[in-house]
Amino acid sequence: MDSEVTPVHTEITLVVNGTEHRLRVDTRASLLDTLREDLGLTGSKKGCDHGQCGACTVLLDGRRANACLALAVAHDGAEVVTVEGLARDGRLSPLQEAFIEQDGFQCGYCTPGQLCSATAVLDEADRGWPSAVTGDLSADPVLDDDEIRERMSGNLCRCGAYMGIVRAVREAARKTETEEARA
Amino acid sequence: MTDRLESREKVTGAARYAYEYPLENPAYAAAVQSTIAKGEIAEVHADAALRIPGVLAVLSCENAPHLHDAGDAELALFQSRTVAYRGQFVAAVVAETLDIAREAARHVRVDYVSEPFDVRLSADDPRLYKPDKVNPVFPADTEQGDPEEAFTNSAVRVDATYTTPAEHNNPMEPHTTAAQWNDDGTLTLYDSTQGSSPTQETIAQVFGLDRTHVRVIAPHVGGGFGSKGTPRPNVVLAAMAAGAVGRPVKFAVPRQQMFATTGYRTPTIQRFRLGADADGTLNAIVHEVFEQSSTVTEFAEQTATPTRVVYRAANRRTAHRLARLDVPTPSWMRAPGETPGMFAQESAMDELAFAAGVDPVELRIRNDTDTEPESGLPFSSRNLVACLREGADRFGWEHRDPAPGVRWEGRKLVGMGVAASTYPAYMRPNKATARAEEDGTFTVRIAAADIGTGARTALTLIAAEALKADADRVTVEIGDSALPQATVAGGSAGTASWGTAVVRACESLRGKMNGSVPPGGLEASADTAAELEGRDAYARHAFGAQFSEVEVDADTGEVRVRRMLGVFAAGRIINPKTARSQFIGGMTMGIGMALMEESVMDPRFGDYVNRDLAQYHVPACADVRDIDAAWVEEADPHLNPMGSKGIGEIGIVGAAASVANAVHHATGVRVRDLPITPARLLPLL
Numbered sequence A: 001m002d003s004e005v006t007p008v009h010t011e012i013t014l015v016v017n018g019t020e021h022r023l024r025v026d027t028r029a030s031l032l033d034t035l036r037e038d039l040g041l042t043g044s045k046k047g048c049d050h051g052q053c054g055a056c057t058v059l060l061d062g063r064r065a066n067a068c069l070a071l072a073v074a075h076d077g078a079e080v081v082t083v084e085g086l087a088r089d090g091r092l093s094p095l096q097e098a099f100i101e102q103d104g105f106q107c108g109y110c111t112p113g114q115l116c117s118a119t120a121v122l123d124e125a126d127r128g129w130p131s132a133v134t135g136d137l138s139a140d141p142v143l144d145d146d147e148i149r150e151r152m153s154g155n156l157c158r159c160g161a162y163m164g165i166v167r168a169v170r171e172a173a174r175k176t177e178t179e180e181a182r183a
Numbered sequence B: 001m002t003d004r005l006e007s008r009e010k011v012t013g014a015a016r017y018a019y020e021y022p023l024e025n026p027a028y029a030a031a032v033q034s035t036i037a038k039g040e041i042a043e044v045h046a047d048a049a050l051r052i053p054g055v056l057a058v059l060s061c062e063n064a065p066h067l068h069d070a071g072d073a074e075l076a077l078f079q080s081r082t083v084a085y086r087g088q089f090v091a092a093v094v095a096e097t098l099d100i101a102r103e104a105a106r107h108v109r110v111d112y113v114s115e116p117f118d119v120r121l122s123a124d125d126p127r128l129y130k131p132d133k134v135n136p137v138f139p140a141d142t143e144q145g146d147p148e149e150a151f152t153n154s155a156v157r158v159d160a161t162y163t164t165p166a167e168h169n170n171p172m173e174p175h176t177t178a179a180q181w182n183d184d185g186t187l188t189l190y191d192s193t194q195g196s197s198p199t200q201e202t203i204a205q206v207f208g209l210d211r212t213h214v215r216v217i218a219p220h221v222g223g224g225f226g227s228k229g230t231p232r233p234n235v236v237l238a239a240m241a242a243g244a245v246g247r248p249v250k251f252a253v254p255r256q257q258m259f260a261t262t263g264y265r266t267p268t269i270q271r272f273r274l275g276a277d278a279d280g281t282l283n284a285i286v287h288e289v290f291e292q293s294s295t296v297t298e299f300a301e302q303t304a305t306p307t308r309v310v311y312r313a314a315n316r317r318t319a320h321r322l323a324r325l326d327v328p329t330p331s332w333m334r335a336p337g338e339t340p341g342m343f344a345q346e347s348a349m350d351e352l353a354f355a356a357g358v359d360p361v362e363l364r365i366r367n368d369t370d371t372e373p374e375s376g377l378p379f380s381s382r383n384l385v386a387c388l389r390e391g392a393d394r395f396g397w398e399h400r401d402p403a404p405g406v407r408w409e410g411r412k413l414v415g416m417g418v419a420a421s422t423y424p425a426y427m428r429p430n431k432a433t434a435r436a437e438e439d440g441t442f443t444v445r446i447a448a449a450d451i452g453t454g455a456r457t458a459l460t461l462i463a464a465e466a467l468k469a470d471a472d473r474v475t476v477e478i479g480d481s482a483l484p485q486a487t488v489a490g491g492s493a494g495t496a497s498w499g500t501a502v503v504r505a506c507e508s509l510r511g512k513m514n515g516s517v518p519p520g521g522l523e524a525s526a527d528t529a530a531e532l533e534g535r536d537a538y539a540r541h542a543f544g545a546q547f548s549e550v551e552v553d554a555d556t557g558e559v560r561v562r563r564m565l566g567v568f569a570a571g572r573i574i575n576p577k578t579a580r581s582q583f584i585g586g587m588t589m590g591i592g593m594a595l596m597e598e599s600v601m602d603p604r605f606g607d608y609v610n611r612d613l614a615q616y617h618v619p620a621c622a623d624v625r626d627i628d629a630a631w632v633e634e635a636d637p638h639l640n641p642m643g644s645k646g647i648g649e650i651g652i653v654g655a656a657a658s659v660a661n662a663v664h665h666a667t668g669v670r671v672r673d674l675p676i677t678p679a680r681l682l683p684l685l
């Protein structure tokens, strides 16, 4: 038997949405397939399996990543948040609520990726990270529509829900800000 | 303004799509595609793949079970050694995991005897022929008056050739099936389909089963845009594989494989001639279309059919010519026919407006008609003029200086364009049941599909209205062929067709209830077949006017759409919230068509070369700045009990022409070949 085609398995640990999982993974398996097929967390979607559509976006150790491009074996010990982990105790996050309110989706297939991406966008802006369209790199970026569109452009939506997505992110950003100001 | 009923499931990841059902001990399939464009399979070498631990089976023409003819030769999977196009499925591996299946598929070696092939569409190909009909049932050619003579004698003439490229639907959810054969010989399919009943029917035929022995489950589907309207070979592959290994099998077509196997919009070459009086009044309209199908099946896109509907002219001709090439089989893509056809027509109208010195909005109003031009039938309702006026008003058209290529903003050229759109209001027969419980709740059942259209929500509103009940007391069950038989989510006919069956079932239930529900509940059913047969003769179409403002970078040739507005006349709008999204979604795809979408055929290998989402560009978030949709009030008593026309497709119809016309207004350059990429535009600036 060719050694190249004999599967090699490795044990890893993943903390997904706060729950620790001990797993034996094929070293070729993507994080996306591991989540979907091994852990039954099918919220993360596979649109291209090539890092080109964003449907598989998850938060990997706090930052957004395409789970289809991450090999599970390379992320032993990682903390992963998927769309299933965005709501707290059954309460939707402000972004999830805003997506419903603004009709930021149609078929819903890109939506988990959009939501994970948008969650990271709010965080990235909060940390002052600029984007390609940020004018003043030293000032705190303001999530206006141009910024949101730029930062959300790694997540394709073939249904064309972008108008609603941008409104939803804008609204959630505003809500989060107000809450922070209050706190 | 009702939220989508499945919103919560969709934003929490709980909504299950075809690949995502928990199955007992599933196996995984991966497909092998042909590497030649035409020829015969000499031998399939499966041994190397079969030796890989975890591989359960390799299927090909050498061992596939016999399938039955279901009227679509694309579904005759592995039934012959003939290869009809590059990328055709020639073998499949079934394995314990997806990784093993994919790896093993690379180890299946197929020997071919290849033959010379031809994948080039051209308007002077001697093999072009006139099909018996174009989709679905229209004549290929029509003629009235003396169009050649009238054209020659017209004071103002436009004679131009437009081309549109092959385009791929690319729904975000790939074509996916999970198949399971049950102990009693029945087949269960979790499938990404636009119609569970039609898929049930077709797949039952393929496997020689009674229709009721196949069940297709599809409550959530990740878009389709036509490409999931009829089952593709992947459905057969999954079912065949599940039979071969005696376990459930999951198969999602990898994005790269979708470009050959799951359908696309045919490229078109269209010669469009308009002859008019000096004031722009049309005398002659001639629309000649050249397009392709594969050698597998005849798929004749109805590209010139909208030309038979929109403008008045005494002398007219439309013609379709088809070439059967060694290419993948084209299929349905959002507003098939209308979309490429109206790009040509509405570009030609813009050229005519310019040539005649008439405002483009005014030109369209001037050539409006009360009766459908070719059939002579009265329209059930037609409000194209109202859409044009309302749109022009909202968009600020009155401030538009007609001169092209003169508005500079820095290094950007700015312009505005308009185009009309139209789409037929089809209706198809359907069945539904409605049930009342003693506690005042209702359940309505119909095998309709919600592929992102908002159908579940719209049908619930329709049912609630017919039942005179609050919507939260009504549950509508869809997306399962075990429910009363329904037609496909296609042709923008879903809501009208299903909704009518739902209304009739609910009316019948109310009649039976007589104010109260007996213990055990009450049920009523409806079948709209008879009702549809007796309809009065009207031309039933939705209309719209679409406006774009673009900026063109004079140094790079990059076109950006600053604003787009569509105003539509589509009967009664059932749920404004989801309807607006559908219109805007269609226009977004129209921006893709105008500026970036193009599947490039490689004549050396006979395949589309840009086979993924990095190379086949669809609009991203930053491409969409400001798109809005509005509609005019339209009461049309000749449609259906809701008074609705379909809205899923019309949004894309005029979008590309409105952008191309705006590019002309901005730059003075007429681009007749889509998409308007910087590479195409810059040399002309």
Ligand code: FES
Residues within 6 Å of the ligand: A045, A046, A047, A048, A049, A050, A051, A052, A053, A054, A055, A056, A057, A066, A067, A068, A069
């Ligand atoms: S599935 Fe990962 S980016 Fe498309």
Ligand code: FES
Residues within 6 Å of the ligand: A104, A105, A106, A107, A108, A109, A110, A111, A156, A157, A158, A159, A160, A161, B172, B222, B223, B452
């Ligand atoms: S909602 Fe369908 S792809 Fe985004």
